[in-house]
Amino acid sequence: MTLPTTTIPGGAASTTPRRSSEDSRGAALPTSRRSDRHRWGTTVLLILGALTVILPFYVTISMAFKTGEQAVEGEAFALPAPFSVEGFSTAWALTDFPRAFTISILITLATVIGTILLSAMASYAISRNWEKKAYRWAFYYLLAAMFLPFPVLALSQVKLTGMVELANPLGVALLHIMFQISFSTLLFTAFLRSLPAELEESARMDGASTAGAFWRIVFPLMAPMSATVGIFAFLKSWNDFMMPSLIIADPSLQTLPVIQEIFQTQFSNNYHVSFASYLMAMAPAILAYVISQRWVLSGLTQGAVK
């Protein structure tokens, strides 16, 4: 609710396009154009634009609740006529949903916790020793991976994880953490720079160790940024397809997105089943986003403006 833009200059920035859109419709009302008026033309256009986002989700949901016969007709926009949950129960069994779900959740949780802890600690060490060359270089070293695309590393990582017995969900979680480190460390160090060092120093005066000051004073203060970092780690890890599909050797330990492939190969005409399955795989990410969207948006814009 405290999204920056709802209160800040945005209103002015946007006079531009909507005016042009009204002009092009020849329905301009030059005299009533006040910046404190709601711009209904823009609102309507945006709602129409939002349909392009909503339609694929609508198709997914309506297909998922159809019966097999209705789904094959291919009328994607038709509402489910006899409302059916048969697709869900079939998908549940076909994908062994509980198992895939558990594996996905475990990988994602490990990624979120590992990312927050490791990069918070590393960022703290870096930002409090910024004047030392070694720490500064460590920062750039970690950051460099942002420019390293996964395909470049993929084959060697498959080889390596195979060699050290990490061709499993644990290995995927570890790699997810490491791919998140750059972005998270960037956000955390920016945040820590704005946090006055006096806070920890006074704690130290009172006898706390460096580690104690971090865990009891600094880490709790980092909570808002940890939330942002955690949400991004969650989404990245939960939605990832290529890494688990390449790294995890045992098909029965595969994650939810990878399992969806069976509907492209083995059960390609069971549309209602496949869409029910897609929906079940998407739902946790959408739910997490809707619950946390305040932090996602403000964390991003905050990081950008600072």
Place this chain on the structure above:
Amino acid sequence: MTTATTTPRTADAPTGVTTRSRPAPRHKPRADRVYLWFLLPTLVLFTLSITMPAVMGIFYSFTDSVGFGEFNFVGLNNYLVMFSDPAILSSYGFTIGVALCTVILVNVVALTLAIGLTSKIRAKTALRTIFVMPMVVSGIIIAFVFQFIFANTVPAAAQALQLGVLEESILADPDLAWISIVLVTAWQAVPQAMLIYIAGLMTVPRDVYEASAIDGASAWKQLRSITLPLISGFVLINVIIGFKDFLGTYEIIVGLTDGGPGTSTRSVAMTIFSGFDNGDYAYQMANSTIFFLITLTIALIQLRLTRGNARI
């Protein structure tokens, strides 16, 4: 327990600790070690899982390894072969072309939405929530959903409306399949660019617009002469980040066309992933290395150009 100087905890070792002065320097070395322990696990894991594979990959690109067993050094041979391999060249052509189209589409749409969403509109929070949603769903699953839409829904609708070209699925047409990839990639990438533009628009002071409005500037003129110059740093960031991301696209292609029809939509990343199946591991490592160099060049240009501009 060996914490700095003061505390009652060290009282049971009363070796005159309290009598000495306790300036910062005594405290430093110990604190340093703690900092090191905070950083070291990350550095070690990072080196093992990111740096080492990267170095290994470059090393193997100079060999004839098939991914396991023995191998010989072949010098630059893999690279030389690569540059005359039509399959590799066409995958680069396809990937770069799609990335360029996507960058343009994403930025036009994202900027338009950002301007709309920062203006005085109704249901702002709800609209924003909706427009960000594509960013949070899995690329592969979204690609599966769109695959159904392109293969079934669009042709069915086109037949009903007698639209000619669209009556056949564009996924099955080697000349048109790329359009579906651009559209779906853009669909998913717009939110990120849009959020960056929203942040950018917030940095533009509103009185500039009021002043120009008094001078009678048209809306289009305002966009071109005020908004765009003032947020040019953000445009640059979006273009370069976007281009880098879209070069590496694979999940959406896997889900939509899986490289087909034929090999018409095979991206560089997909070609690299195929390295294990065909036993040309070393060859694809050479491909990865070139791919990395291209990405790195773009990143360096980005650092160069954005220096001093808004930091993201």
